Amino acid sequence: MRVKQIADALEISADSVRYYTRIGFLVPSKSHNGYKYYRPADVTRLRFILSARSLGFSVNDIKEILFTSSQTNAPCPTVRRLIEQRLKETEQRYQDMHKLRLRMRKAMSEWENTPDQHPTADTICHLIEGFTALKS
Amino acid sequence: MRVKQIADALEISADSVRYYTRIGFLVPSKSHNGYKYYRPADVTRLRFILSARSLGFSVNDIKEILFTSSQTNAPCPTVRRLIEQRLKETEQRYQDMHKLRLRMRKAMSEWENTPDQHPTADTICHLIEGFTALKS
DNA sequence: GGTAAACCTGTGTGTTGCTCACAGGTCAAT
DNA sequence: ATTGACCTGTGAGCAACACACAGGTTTACC
Numbered sequence: 336m337r338v339k340q341i342a343d344a345l346e347i348s349a350d351s352v353r354y355y356t357r358i359g360f361l362v363p364s365k366s367h368n369g370y371k372y373y374r375p376a377d378v379t380r381l382r383f384i385l386s387a388r389s390l391g392f393s394v395n396d397i398k399e400i401l402f403t404s405s406q407t408n409a410p411c412p413t414v415r416r417l418i419e420q421r422l423k424e425t426e427q428r429y430q431d432m433h434k435l436r437l438r439m440r441k442a443m444s445e446w447e448n449t450p451d452q453h454p455t456a457d458t459i460c461h462l463i464e465g466f467t468a469l470k471s
Numbered sequence: 472m473r474v475k476q477i478a479d480a481l482e483i484s485a486d487s488v489r490y491y492t493r494i495g496f497l498v499p500s501k502s503h504n505g506y507k508y509y510r511p512a513d514v515t516r517l518r519f520i521l522s523a524r525s526l527g528f529s530v531n532d533i534k535e536i537l538f539t540s541s542q543t544n545a546p547c548p549t550v551r552r553l554i555e556q557r558l559k560e561t562e563q564r565y566q567d568m569h570k571l572r573l574r575m576r577k578a579m580s581e582w583e584n585t586p587d588q589h590p591t592a593d594t595i596c597h598l599i600e601g602f603t604a605l606k607s
Numbered sequence: 608g609g610t611a612a613a614c615c616t617g618t619g620t621g622t623t624g625c626t627c628a629c630a631g632g633t634c635a636a637t
Numbered sequence: 638a639t640t641g642a643c644c645t646g647t648g649a650g651c652a653a654c655a656c657a658c659a660g661g662t663t664t665a666c667c
Contacts, residue, residue, distance in 0.1 A: 339644065354625055370645065383595045390599060391575050394624065404590040411587035414598050422575045429568050436565055439527050439558045446554070451547035454540040459519045462550050463526065475615065490654055506616065530653065
């Protein structure tokens with residue numbers, strides 16, 4: 336299979352496949368014209384990569400998992416350790432995003448009843464500067 | 472003020488100040504030894520930048536707002552338009568993160584009762600591959 | 608005056624996970 | 638042979654900073 340074929344098969348962009356190839360996750364064979372040819376093993380591998388990505392693992396995590404697995408060791412302990420870390424980070428970012436979301440909503444509704452104003456010597460935008468001045 | 476002083480005053484890293492300077496948001500004067508010196512106007516400007524960032528505006532948004540404001544136009548319409556876009560994006564990412572978070576939690580709890588397993592010819596990590604196989 | 612350590616500086620590069628631009632190659636139809 | 642559609646790999650770009658590094662500055666002490 337060539338790059339677009341494997342990309343279409345797994346419903347991702349050809350550029351993504353090229354990326355995973357570039358970082359060594361996929362190792363296609365090269366034909367006479369320089370094109371890269373992917374084999375069924377690459378499909379399995381790519382499918383695994385996508386599954387892991389969709390579970391929040393980073394590319395570096397995947398590298399570690401692939402390496403462990405290639406040593407014929409069970410990667411499960413590594414996977415359990417990593418998902419715990421990633422979940423913790425995700426919860427944190429989720430909280431942060433939640434707060435940001437509320438701030439943005441509050442600003443938007445507040446600004447609906449605030450008249451426009453021209454910038455002055457020490458004011459760039461009174462909406463923004465006025466809003467955050469109230470916050471802790 | 473030199474870079475670290477202004478950074479400490481606004482509780483951000485000196486590297487962030489350097490970044491904003493590099494992209495032209497701050498325009499310090501240069502002294503004989505090549506050091507950059509920031510004036511009170513830069514503090515005002517930086518404070519504005521941080522307020523905007525904390526409201527979810529991108530650096531590019533801020534560039535647009537600063538430009539409008541420098542033309543002595545009221546940047547308010549621009550600001551209203553931008554926050555609406557950014558809020559929409561934030562809501563979307565919030566939803567995505569929520570789903571990811573649930574998937575990760577589900578995977579983690581599911582894997583607590585799943586035994587380790589060595590990789591095989593067509594299995595890299597049965598935890599990951601087994602989990603996502605169930606998903607839509 | 609000297610000098611050593613602590614602290615600070617600007618510039619250049621690295622980060623994540625891809626996406627985009629581009630110059631050229633391939634292939635089927637004419 | 639030649640047109641046109643489609644495909645290819647490589648290199649650069651993105652966001653918003655953080656980091657590495659070689660060297661300059663300042664302070665404390667003799």
